[in-house]
Every structure is written in structure tokens, then in C-alpha cells.
Amino acid sequence: MARFNLLTSRIVPLPVNDVDTDQIIPARFLKAVDKNGLGESLFADWRYRSDGSPDPGFILNNPQYRGAQILLAGDNFGCGSSREHAPWALTAFGFRAIISTSFADIFGTNSLKNGLLPVVVDETVHRTLFDLLSQNPGMEVHIDLARQTLDIPGTPEVVFPIDGFSKTCLLEGIDELGYILTFSDAIAAYESAHASTISQG
Amino acid sequence: MTPMQQQLTLVDKVWNDHVVAEPPDAPSLLYIDLHLIHEVTSPQAFTGLRQRGMRVRRPERTVATMDHSIPTHDPSLPISDALAATQIRQLEDNAREFGIRLYGMDSPHRGIVHVIGPELGFTRPGMTIVCGDSHTSTHGAFGALAFGIGTSEVEHVLATQCLLQRKPRTFEVRVEGKLSPGVTAKDIILALLSKIGVGGGTGHVFEYTGSAIRGLSMEERMTICNMSIEGGARAGMIAPDDTTFEYVAGREFTPRGTDWENALAQWRKLPTDEGAKYDRSVTLDAGRLSPMITYGTNPGMGLAIDVPVPHPDRMTNAHQQQALRKALDYMGLQPGRSLLGHPIDVVFIGSCTNARISDLRLAASLLRSRKVAPNVRLLVVPGSQAVKKQAEAEGLHTVFKDAGGEWREAGCSMCIAMNGDQLQPGQYAVSTSNRNFEGRQGKGGRTFLASPLTAAASAVAGRITDARTFMTDTPLRAPATVV
Numbered sequence: 020m021a022r023f024n025l026l027t028s029r030i031v032p033l034p035v036n037d038v039d040t041d042q043i044i045p046a047r048f049l050k051a052v053d054k055n056g057l058g059e060s061l062f063a064d065w066r067y068r069s070d071g072s073p074d075p076g077f078i079l080n081n082p083q084y085r086g087a088q089i090l091l092a093g094d095n096f097g098c099g100s101s102r103e104h105a106p107w108a109l110t111a112f113g114f115r116a117i118i119s120t121s122f123a124d125i126f127g128t129n130s131l132k133n134g135l136l137p138v139v140v141d142e143t144v145h146r147t148l149f150d151l152l153s154q155n156p157g158m159e160v161h162i163d164l165a166r167q168t169l170d171i172p173g174t175p176e177v178v179f180p181i182d183g184f185s186k187t188c189l190l191e192g193i194d195e196l197g198y199i200l201t202f203s204d205a206i207a208a209y210e211s212a213h214a215s216t217i218s219q220g
Numbered sequence: 221m222t223p224m225q226q227q228l229t230l231v232d233k234v235w236n237d238h239v240v241a242e243p244p245d246a247p248s249l250l251y252i253d254l255h256l257i258h259e260v261t262s263p264q265a266f267t268g269l270r271q272r273g274m275r276v277r278r279p280e281r282t283v284a285t286m287d288h289s290i291p292t293h294d295p296s297l298p299i300s301d302a303l304a305a306t307q308i309r310q311l312e313d314n315a316r317e318f319g320i321r322l323y324g325m326d327s328p329h330r331g332i333v334h335v336i337g338p339e340l341g342f343t344r345p346g347m348t349i350v351c352g353d354s355h356t357s358t359h360g361a362f363g364a365l366a367f368g369i370g371t372s373e374v375e376h377v378l379a380t381q382c383l384l385q386r387k388p389r390t391f392e393v394r395v396e397g398k399l400s401p402g403v404t405a406k407d408i409i410l411a412l413l414s415k416i417g418v419g420g421g422t423g424h425v426f427e428y429t430g431s432a433i434r435g436l437s438m439e440e441r442m443t444i445c446n447m448s449i450e451g452g453a454r455a456g457m458i459a460p461d462d463t464t465f466e467y468v469a470g471r472e473f474t475p476r477g478t479d480w481e482n483a484l485a486q487w488r489k490l491p492t493d494e495g496a497k498y499d500r501s502v503t504l505d506a507g508r509l510s511p512m513i514t515y516g517t518n519p520g521m522g523l524a525i526d527v528p529v530p531h532p533d534r535m536t537n538a539h540q541q542q543a544l545r546k547a548l549d550y551m552g553l554q555p556g557r558s559l560l561g562h563p564i565d566v567v568f569i570g571s572c573t574n575a576r577i578s579d580l581r582l583a584a585s586l587l588r589s590r591k592v593a594p595n596v597r598l599l600v601v602p603g604s605q606a607v608k609k610q611a612e613a614e615g616l617h618t619v620f621k622d623a624g625g626e627w628r629e630a631g632c633s634m635c636i637a638m639n640g641d642q643l644q645p646g647q648y649a650v651s652t653s654n655r656n657f658e659g660r661q662g663k664g665g666r667t668f669l670a671s672p673l674t675a676a677a678s679a680v681a682g683r684i685t686d687a688r689t690f691m692t693d694t695p696l697r698a699p700a701t702v703v
Contacts, residue, residue: 034539034542035542035543035546036539036540036542036543037418037419037518037520037543039518039655039657041655041657041658041659041660042657042658042659045659045663046288046636046637046638046660047637047638047663049260049261049288049289049638050260050289050301050303050304050306050307050638051303052263052264052267052306052307052310053263053264053267054264064658064659064663069645069663069664093539093543094419094539095418095419095422095452098418098419098452098518099354099449099655099657100353100354100368100655101261101352101353101354101356101368101369101370102260102261102370103261103264103352103370103371103372106370121419121422123419123422123452124422124423124452124454125354125367125368125369125370125449125454128369128370128373129370129372132370132372132373133372182247182386183245184245184246184247184384187245195372195376195384196268196272196372196375196376196379196380198246198384199249199376199379199380199382199384200379200380202240202241202243202249202380202382203380205240205241205249206240206249206251206277206380206381206382209240209251210251210381213251
């Protein structure tokens with residue numbers, strides 16, 4: 020799995036609440052049978068005009084933010100479908116962390132499995148970040164996952180929550196499936212204990 | 221029960237029955253009884269298995285069908301979309317290579333994965349059920365813990381039949397009272413979503429309780445559980461009762477004889493214990509509900525059909541104001557007026573929310589001997605080929621066709637607009653599906669979510685219409701029979 024440890028980057032502000040996964044990657048781009056090329060389709064309906072050219076009004080097309088690896092989004096980012104294509108598209112584009120006040124459950128889980136760090140901050144920090152970015156769009160912040168800290172210039176250090184297991188997986192690049200396979204004996208024991216109640220078809 | 225015993229919720233009981241291991245520094249390892257697969261979110265998971273040289277651990281617990289990207293036109297025609305055709309072929313190859321039961325293009329049991337699971341008796345009380353699709357919450361109607369997962373987790377379940385999970389918090393949604401005529405299960409869930417918002421259930425599992433829920437058929441319960449995810453809850457459950465057992469009995473994969481008796485005895489223990497505590501709760505009065513419709517670009521932006529669209533200026537929070545402005549701008553709507561009479565272009569009756577036989581009967585009850593307005597395209601897409609067959613046996617297809625509607629093959633169709641069934645930019649649709657996100661039903665398309673009854677009434681009028689104005693002598697709820 021992709022590792023995550025330290026990140027210093029500029030931020031792309033996207034002050035929209037409840038961004039759903041249909042916006043992150045519209046369903047018509049889900050017909051791929053692999054994970055390649057999805058970065059091109061990230062936010063496709065907001066990013067491109069109907070003739071296919073980039074919409075200069077959309078923030079990802081602003082050259083000022085090119086190369087930024089952190090997205091600052093509104094509340095409840097990633098609601099809607101379970102498509103893992105959403106974090107695949109975000110990481111293929113170059114994002115490595117997303118800051119919001121909250122993330123939809125399935126999106127959050129999918130992100131952690133792809134080395135994309137969901138950073139949950141409170142409303143005050145959230146608002147401060149948007150305010151600071153409007154004054155200084157080139158501002159860089161620093162994320163230290165081991166310490167669970169977000170450093171914003173000129174403000175007190177912010178500590179963000181993450182469960183210990185996900186943190187370890189990201190820091191050490193642990194393969195979650197490999198980890199589950201270490202429980203093979205327990206799985207076999209469960210199956211034999213429940214053989215009568217779980218048999219089917 | 222002795223006072224020493226802990227009172228447990230339905231969620232607790234199903235969860236506890238499936239814990240394989242509880243490592244100290246990690247989430248619990250949860251056993252998955254049933255894994256549903258479809259063509260869109262599984263290919264990369266099978267690729268992962270191949271790269272690791274692994275097999276599917278429990279192919280007999282894995283069921284596949286194609287629903288998302290398949291055409292709903294004449295099945296004798298080829299699939300013109302090369303990408304969709306590749307995806308479908310890949311699912312066929314994967315099912316063959318890994319020994320998974322597939323309800324393929326030629327199967328009379330093919331259909332939307334959340335319609336065929338219950339129909340065939342795969343979905344049963346007390347199970348854990350997952351699928352790479354967020355509307356897996358549908359199966360919670362049977363008292364199963366059922367939720368959507370991403371493709372990485374699809375691979376985990378294929379390989380190990382297990383998932384690492386943290387126990388969700390519980391959220392009781394109590395619905396008391398009796399629905400008024402013309403108000404349906406869809407209106408209950410849209411009313412809940414308008415109350416709690418699209419993030420209101422994040423981190424929780426809903427349990428729907430109360431007399432109104434008890435009074436619903438299994439198909440109506442599925443409509444409600446289906447949209448739990450639209451409130452942010454990965455799962456929504458209803459305690460199994462005689463309605464559940466009657467539905468489940470005698471289906472193809474349902475246990476029989478003493479196995480059935482044993483299963484029934486277990487299932488009767490599942491309902492939440494008297495006095496068990498939920499982390500959160502909310503109550504709705506079914507008797508006060510009206511037909512609901514959405515006006516915005518998420519399923520939480522809904523209101524009673526005769527209530528004016530809210531004004532952004534009256535929102536207290538700046539983000540909410542901005543969200544509402546953006547939504548109304550996309551939808552091309554003015555605040556301060558109800559949606560009644562708003563012109564529409566398309567009516568879609570379909571999806572895993574509302575394309576079961578009772579939904580089609582309900583829509584047909586209004587469309588019988590009536591005509592769809594000339595400016596409206598009506599698509600009726602049954603949830604499965606079995607629903608289609610049943611509807612045809614009852615002559616419902618003739619009702620839809622005589623009214624001027626299209627009667628199509630089963631699939632997800634215009635709910636997700638991956639298969640060519642889609643809105644054109646700017647078009648308005650009344651849809652019985654589950655999501656009104658920007659572009660969900662086609663780029664630039666604008667969706668009003670509503671019940672099959674509201675959809676049928678609006679198709680006839682060519683405008684958003686309260687079905688109650690049509691119906692004085694016709695039954696307003698379809699009988700609770702099943703396919």
C-alpha cells in the first residue's frame with residue numbers, strides 16, 4: 020500500500036459542502052477495467068466545458084494551484100456512491116491529503132486504502148484555512164502523520180484524529196489483505212463453528 | 221431475561237455473531253455471509269487476486285450479475301458501447317475462472333443486484349452482506365447488516381470472506397402512525413433525509429422502528445433501507461418479523477424443512493431487546509407526511525410537494541446559503557414557490573429503490589387508461605427480469621405502453637446513466653431513483669426524486685403533480701404481494 024509520512028504542500032480550496040463521488044468522478048468514467056488514466060476525469064463536469072476544453076473558472080484549472088497536493092473541501096466530502104474510483108482519480112491527479120470537517124464513511128475508508136489521507140479539522144480551523152488561503156493562495160502547510168499534526172503558518176499547531184491501525188498502515192505501507200491473511204486459522208475456525216448456520220446454495 | 225444480561229440492539233446481535241477476531245490494535249475482523257458482485261466495481265479486485273495468485277475463498281457465498289452498464293434495449297441487439305461490452309465480458313471471464321455463480325445476460329434471473337438478492341432468497345435475516353455498491357443497504361430490510369464497500373474491500377472479501385471493520389454507532393429512526401392515502405415508503409425516507417441531511421447518519425447504522433415501519437411490505441421496507449446511505453449511514457436495518465419470514469419462505473435459496481425451522485428460531489431472536497439503547501434517535505409521524513419531492517442536488521434537499529422551495533437568504537449558515545444557491549442555480553429554480561406545475565421532460569420509473577413489482581403496480585394504477593403528456597418521455601425499467609416477467613403476466617407492460625411509455629429490459633439504467641439511458645443537458649426528470657446529484661442522470665440533467673405515484677402523475681400531467689389530485693376512486697397503495 021502507498022505510504023504516507025510527511026507532506027508539505029500548497030492547498031487547493033474547494034469551498035463546497037457535500038461534494039459527492041459523482042462529482043469527483045462521474046459514472047460514465049467507471050467503465051474502465053483498470054485504475055489507469057482516472058486523473059484526467061477528476062471533477063470532469065466541473066473542470067471541462069461542454070466542448071471538452073478546461074473551464075478557466077474552475078479552481079483546478081487555475082495555474083496558481085498546479086502541483087498542490089492537498090485539497091481543502093467543504094463539510095461531508097465524498098458522500099454518495101462506494102466507487103473507489105474517487106480516491107483513485109484524486110491520487111492519480113496528484114492529491115495526497117484532503118482536509119475537511121467530515122468525510123463520508125465509505126469514501127474515508129477507500130481513501131485510507133490508497134494512501135490518501137483524510138484530515139478532519141474542526142470548524143474554526145476549517146474557516147481559518149479558507150480565510151488564510153484567500154489572503155495568501157500560495158501558503159504551504161505541513162502534515163506530520165506520525166505526530167498527527169497539521170502546521171499552518173502563523174497559527175497554533177493543529178492535532179487531527181486518525182485511528183491507530185490506519186495510521187500504522189499508512190506509515191509502514193502495510194498491506195491490509197496481507198494482514199487479514201495472518202488470521203487464516205481464526206477464519207477457518209469460525210467457518211467450521213458456523214458450518215451449519217452459514218451453509219447455502 | 222435476567223437484569224445481568226446486557227440489552228442488545230439488532231445491530232449488536234448481527235455484529236456479535238460475525239466477529240472472527242478482535243485484535244487489540246486493529247478493527248474487528250468480521251465474517252461476510254454473502255458477497256454480491258457486479259461488473260463495474262469488481263474487475264480491479266479480480267486483477268488483484270490474480271496478481272497474488274489467490275483464489276476466491278468461498279465462491280458459494282459469492283453471487284454475480286451485471287446491472288450498471290448493460291443496455292436496457294432489445295436484448296437481441298449487440299452492446300454498442302465497447303467499454304461496457306468489455307466490462308461485461310470481463311465479469312463473465314472472472315466468474316468462470318473463479319467458479320462464481322453468475323446471473324448473466326441470458327439469465328431469466330438477471331437484474332439489479334439489490335433486487336435479485338432478495339428475490340432469489342440469497343438475502344436473509346441476520347446475515348452480513350456486502351457489495352461494491354452503496355445501495356447494498358437495501359438488504360437491511362431483512363434484518364441483515366448490509367453495506368457498500370470499495371474495490372479494495374471487494375478484493376479482501378473475495379480472498380478471505382472477511383473485512384476489517386469498526387463497529388458502527390446506532391441510530392434509531394422511529395416512524396409511528398399510519399401513512400395517508402397517496403403517501404408511500406419513498407416519502408418516508410425522503411422526509412427523513414430532508415430532516416437529518418445527507419451527512420446526518422455518518423458513522424451510524426439506522427434501525428427503522430415503529431408502527432409505520434411494521435405496517436410496510438418487504439418491498440416498501442427495501443425502498444427505505446435502500447436510501448439509508450443517502451443520509452450518510454452505510455447500513456439501515458429493520459428487525460425481521462412475520463412479514464419478513466413470509467417473504468423469505470420458499471425462495472430458491474431459502475433453507476427448507478428442519479433447516480428452515482432452525483433458521484426461523486434464530487431469526488426470531490434478532491429484534492432489539494426491550495430497553496436497549498441507541499446512540500442517537502429521531503422520530504417521524506407518518507400520519508403527518510405528504511408526498512415528498514427533491515428540489516436540489518442532493519437527496520437531503522427535499523420537501524413536501526406543495527411547500528415552497530426555501531430561500532437562501534433565510535439560511536443561517538454561510539455554507540448552507542452557498543450550497544442552496546449553487547443547487548438552485550444548477551436546477552434553474554426560483555425560491556419561494558412550490559414545484560407543483562414545474563414542466564418536466566422525462567419520467568424514470570426504475571432503480572434498486574423503486575423498480576419492484578409493487579412499485580410498477582402502483583405506477584400502473586395511476587397510468588391505466590391515461591396517456592403520458594406529449595412533451596414527456598416515460599421510461600419504465602423493471603428491477604429484474606423476474607419483475608419484468610411478473611409485470612407482463614399481469615398486463616402492466618400494456619398499461620405503460622398504451623399510455624405512451626417505454627417498457628425496457630432490467631438494469632440500473634437512468635439511475636446512474638452509464639448505459640446510454642440518460643438525460644440531455646438541461647432536461648428535467650421526475651425519477652423514482654435515489655440520487656439527484658448534478659449530472660447523475662446525464663451531464664447537465666436535472667433530477668427531482670419522488671415516489672412512483674408522483675412520477676406517474678407527473679408523467680400524465682407533463683408537470684410536477686400531486687398524485688392525490690388524480691386519485692379519488694383508485695387504491696393508492698399497491699397490495700403487498702411479492703414476485
